[in-house]
Amino acid sequence: MATDGAQAGAAAPLKVLGRRLARVDARERVTGEARYPADLALPGMVHARMLRSPHAHARIRRIDTTRAEALKGVLAVVTAADFPELPVGTMIPMGETGYDMWMVAELNMARRKVCWVGQPVAAVAAVDVHVAEAALALIEVDYDLLPAVLDIEAALADGAPVLHEHVLTKGVEPRPKTPSNLCSRTVIGRGDTQAALGQARAKARASVRIDTAHQGYLEPQVVVAEVDANGFATVWASTQGQFTAELMIASMLGLPASKLKVVPLEVGGGFGGKIAIHGEAVAVRLAQRCRRPVKIVLSRDEVLQGGSGPAAAAMIDIEVGAGEDGRLVAIDGTYRMDAGGLPGLSPSLVMQASAALYQCPNLNLVGYDVVTNKPRTEAYRGPGGIQAAFAMEQAMDMLCERLGMDPLEFRKRNASVTGSTMPIGTPFPSIGLTTILDRVAEHSCWRDPLVKGNFPRGRGLALGYWRGTSMTSAGHITIAGDGRPMVTMGPVDISGTRTTMAQVVAEEFGLALEDVHIHTGDSKSVGYSDGAAGSRVARTATAALVEASRDALSQLRKRAAEKLQCAADQLDYAGGAFRARQAGGAAISLKELMAATLTDGAVIGRGVSTKLPLGVEIGAHVCDVEVDTETGLVTVLRYTAFQDVGLALNPAAVEGQIEGSVVQGLGWALSEGFDYGPDGRLRNASLLDYRMPTALDVPKIECVIVETPVPNVPYGVRGVGEVPIVPPGAAVANAIARATGVRMTRMPMTPERVLAALQG
Amino acid sequence: MKTLIDCTVNGEERSVLADTRDTLLDLLRDRLGLTGTKEGCGNGNCGTCTVLMDGAPVNACLVLALEAPGRDIATIEGLAQGGELDPLQQALVEHNGTQCGFCTPGILISAKALLDENPRPTEAQIRHAIAGNLCRCTGYGKIVEAIAAAAAARGR
Numbered sequence: 001m002a003t004d005g006a007q008a009g010a011a012a013p014l015k016v017l018g019r020r021l022a023r024v025d026a027r028e029r030v031t032g033e034a035r036y037p038a039d040l041a042l043p044g045m046v047h048a049r050m051l052r053s054p055h056a057h058a059r060i061r062r063i064d065t066t067r068a069e070a071l072k073g074v075l076a077v078v079t080a081a082d083f084p085e086l087p088v089g090t091m092i093p094m095g096e097t098g099y100d101m102w103m104v105a106e107l108n109m110a111r112r113k114v115c116w117v118g119q120p121v122a123a124v125a126a127v128d129v130h131v132a133e134a135a136l137a138l139i140e141v142d143y144d145l146l147p148a149v150l151d152i153e154a155a156l157a158d159g160a161p162v163l164h165e166h167v168l169t170k171g172v173e174p175r176p177k178t179p180s181n182l183c184s185r186t187v188i189g190r191g192d193t194q195a196a197l198g199q200a201r202a203k204a205r206a207s208v209r210i211d212t213a214h215q216g217y218l219e220p221q222v223v224v225a226e227v228d229a230n231g232f233a234t235v236w237a238s239t240q241g242q243f244t245a246e247l248m249i250a251s252m253l254g255l256p257a258s259k260l261k262v263v264p265l266e267v268g269g270g271f272g273g274k275i276a277i278h279g280e281a282v283a284v285r286l287a288q289r290c291r292r293p294v295k296i297v298l299s300r301d302e303v304l305q306g307g308s309g310p311a312a313a314a315m316i317d318i319e320v321g322a323g324e325d326g327r328l329v330a331i332d333g334t335y336r337m338d339a340g341g342l343p344g345l346s347p348s349l350v351m352q353a354s355a356a357l358y359q360c361p362n363l364n365l366v367g368y369d370v371v372t373n374k375p376r377t378e379a380y381r382g383p384g385g386i387q388a389a390f391a392m393e394q395a396m397d398m399l400c401e402r403l404g405m406d407p408l409e410f411r412k413r414n415a416s417v418t419g420s421t422m423p424i425g426t427p428f429p430s431i432g433l434t435t436i437l438d439r440v441a442e443h444s445c446w447r448d449p450l451v452k453g454n455f456p457r458g459r460g461l462a463l464g465y466w467r468g469t470s471m472t473s474a475g476h477i478t479i480a481g482d483g484r485p486m487v488t489m490g491p492v493d494i495s496g497t498r499t500t501m502a503q504v505v506a507e508e509f510g511l512a513l514e515d516v517h518i519h520t521g522d523s524k525s526v527g528y529s530d531g532a533a534g535s536r537v538a539r540t541a542t543a544a545l546v547e548a549s550r551d552a553l554s555q556l557r558k559r560a561a562e563k564l565q566c567a568a569d570q571l572d573y574a575g576g577a578f579r580a581r582q583a584g585g586a587a588i589s590l591k592e593l594m595a596a597t598l599t600d601g602a603v604i605g606r607g608v609s610t611k612l613p614l615g616v617e618i619g620a621h622v623c624d625v626e627v628d629t630e631t632g633l634v635t636v637l638r639y640t641a642f643q644d645v646g647l648a649l650n651p652a653a654v655e656g657q658i659e660g661s662v663v664q665g666l667g668w669a670l671s672e673g674f675d676y677g678p679d680g681r682l683r684n685a686s687l688l689d690y691r692m693p694t695a696l697d698v699p700k701i702e703c704v705i706v707e708t709p710v711p712n713v714p715y716g717v718r719g720v721g722e723v724p725i726v727p728p729g730a731a732v733a734n735a736i737a738r739a740t741g742v743r744m745t746r747m748p749m750t751p752e753r754v755l756a757a758l759q760g
Numbered sequence: 761m762k763t764l765i766d767c768t769v770n771g772e773e774r775s776v777l778a779d780t781r782d783t784l785l786d787l788l789r790d791r792l793g794l795t796g797t798k799e800g801c802g803n804g805n806c807g808t809c810t811v812l813m814d815g816a817p818v819n820a821c822l823v824l825a826l827e828a829p830g831r832d833i834a835t836i837e838g839l840a841q842g843g844e845l846d847p848l849q850q851a852l853v854e855h856n857g858t859q860c861g862f863c864t865p866g867i868l869i870s871a872k873a874l875l876d877e878n879p880r881p882t883e884a885q886i887r888h889a890i891a892g893n894l895c896r897c898t899g900y901g902k903i904v905e906a907i908a909a910a911a912a913a914r915g916r
Binding site for chain 2: 020022023025026027028029030031032033034035036038039041130215216217218219220266267268269271297299300494495496652653655656659660661662663664686687688692693694695696698700701
């Protein structure tokens with residue numbers, strides 16, 4: 001078979017991939033030209049604001065918008081009554097489970113009741129934001145207050161007020177007939193855990209609680225919507241997935257898909273928080289009503305105070321046991337996840353992730369998804385991973401102490417390898433955990449003794465696993481009149497994807513990076529692609545664009561064969577030119593070929609990836625801390641992240657993902673946590689009081705990249721961005737324990753909490 | 761109520777009508793179309809709106825447009841000269857010091873203010889100078905390296 005382009009996984013040396021190249025979109029970023037939705041101003045554009053619930057739990061008896069509508073400058077007011085009611089179970093496609101539109105609708109406009117402070121109840125479009133704000137104050141909402149449940153225990157208590165009458169716990173047999181706040185129970189198990197724990201030589205138990213944290217993207221959600229004279233709506237949004245957004249908007253409005261397109265602009269950070277829509281459908285409805293383009297910009301207070309989902313709080317108990325030989329015999333885990341005001345993600349992935357890296361014959365993992373009167377939570381980078389690892393990796397560390405074993409040696413002895421059984425019972429595809437652990441053992445971050453400081457210092461080790469997903473990615477390549485590939489990719493770029501994918505196409509075409517032009521298509525100009533989430537994009541978009549490149553080159557090959565008057569399979573392709581194979585054979589460059597055949601019709605190569613193997617992510621982190629025993633302040637002195645990435649498409653981009661992800665994890669570990677008052681209001685809804693790390697709070701993160709290719713994936717690429725946020729909480733906690741002998745059971749580990757723990 | 765504001769922006773004399781409630785950030789973004797300066801929080805905590813006012817870095821969201829008359833304001837749009845990137849911009853490109861890019865303009869302005877005052881900063885001084893600029897993507901390491909490299913390049 002004549003194959004164009006590089007052979008995926010073949011030994012041919014890579015020319016563009018694997019190199020440390022600057023981002024193709026770096027220039028517009030450093031000059032301020034990169035365009036985010038907030039930068040858009042359309043002729044005649046008006047501004048909208050949302051009225052949000054001041055109550056954590058209340059029935060809406062009546063909403064009167066008459067006075068707001070009468071205010072001069074107000075152009076339209078909408079409430080839930082202006083949207084079709086979507087029953088529970090109105091599903092749209094999304095990954096492996098789909099997405100319930102009832103929840104998306106509630107997230108965007110509450111109907112009949114509110115379940116958290118900040119849930120939208122009405123929206124106003126007006127000539128400017130000041131008028132819109134003034135109008136909000138004129139909307140009268142008659143609330144019937146209900147008692148609220150603000151944490152997992154309160155939500156599960158007997159007689160607790162119930163958020164949703166339709167929630168009958170899934171996963172419990174027989175299925176309950178009365179509603180509760182427990183949405184689902186998930187069990188993963190094998191063997192006899194209780195018996196194994198009973199016979200274990202050493203046991204350890206970690207019972208921890210993790211506060212809600214926020215994705216913390218610096219760009220608040222923004223949408224601009226315009227509806228033309230024929231009713232066609234265009235939505236410019238800060239979104240991780242233009243197709244998911246389109247499905248959600250169309251469903252919320254009852255709009256046919258052919259009457260709508262979503263244009264993704266630059267995304268100023270998403271991390272999972274920009275998968276669902278937050279106001280997009282509302283903006284379109286307002287634009288339909290006032291016949292002017294409508295812009296909604298969320299304030300930072302709205303972003304934090306219930307306008308966009310934070311990550312789940314959790315209560316997790318892990319008990320582990322090992323035999324005389326230091327081999328694990330059992331893991332028993334209970335994972336209670338606080339989903340906020342609407343049912344959340346299944347805890348299954350989190351449960352699997354936390355136990356996946358250990359070979360263990362007896363497993364009993366039980367997960368609970370619980371609703372409370374707090375903002376509906378959303379995905380945040382390896383959703384649930386850091387919470388579960390905070391418990392599991394501390395339990396393992398405590399077990400090492402009981403066994404008198406070195407924590408690295410313990411991990412080596414129990415590490416999952418290629419082919420060992422995953423928690424769900426299937427064998428592990430190719431993984432490089434043992435390689436990672438060997439690299440840790442030989443690295444100075446592990447070997448160098450701790451330098452004495454003014455306060456106790458300790459070194460912590462923690463592992464992280466994230467499964468990721470694949471789903472669908474599409475793309476196409478049009479060959480320009482000068483022979484250069486113009487790439488339209490489906491997935492939104494939130495992690496430098498345009499750069500790495502331009503590298504992929506350059507590699508396939510044998511061209512330089514600067515010869516490839518790339519952009520992300522809108523939802524009507526490229527094939528359906530799922531959102532940029534679950535560490536799926538680099539791998540699946542690579543597969544799609546390898547296919548598209550080869551398709552385009554095969555079309556070009558036919559044209560070249562005609563021009564050079566030889567059989568297509570007698571042509572060699574390299575470096576942007578076809579050459580007849582016989583001695584002294586004629587050659588034609590892509591530029592010459594397109595110049596000669598421009599009027600023969602377009603050359604468009606197409607590619608799609610739908611069911612690519614997973615690219616599971618594994619990391620090991622080593623962290624040195626100093627604990628100020630007078631103030632409780634924990635300083636991270638050194639931090640090294642080891643990660644298997646399959647192939648680093650662009651090592652600088654890979655490091656960027658790892659470093660950023662680790663620092664988000666350190667933020668949650670040490671300072672980021674939502675502080676709710678008894679009324680369900682967030683008390684630290686600002687970036688001063690919600691403390692994300694600054695440049696002064698973290699050291700330079702060192703990265704050690706390991707490359708174990710994933711079989712049957714072009715170039716063997718793995719996911720990268722999610723797993724580095726998983727170990728930091730546990731790595732820091734283990735370091736604190738080794739410095740002070742004190743175990744932290746609550747995250748974030750703020751100075752106040754550390755000091756309290758030190759004082760017993 | 762509207763009022764006329766006369767000020768210098770990136771070396772150009774500008775005369776513009778502003779609402780008395782406008783911040784300097786509104787003036788730049790909405791009235792002058794200089795959208796390179798970003799709004800991340802609106803209350804001075806994130807640093808994405810950092811601009812230079814008479815050479816000193818300020819959060820444009822905390823300055824009223826009414827304070828702008830007679831001032832010399834520099835924004836990200838004025839950093840590259842004649843299509844040539846400033847060494848700081850070039851270093852950020854080369855060191856992959858920008859990811860989502862939303863904090864980038866503010867970081868560059870803070871870094872410019874630093875190097876204008878202290879051409880050979882230590883790493884600690886660099887970290888201190890950008891401590892008012894949150895970045896959620898990079899973990900800061902590559903930004904700090906880039907600023908150090910730009911300082912070294914300037915020194916040569």
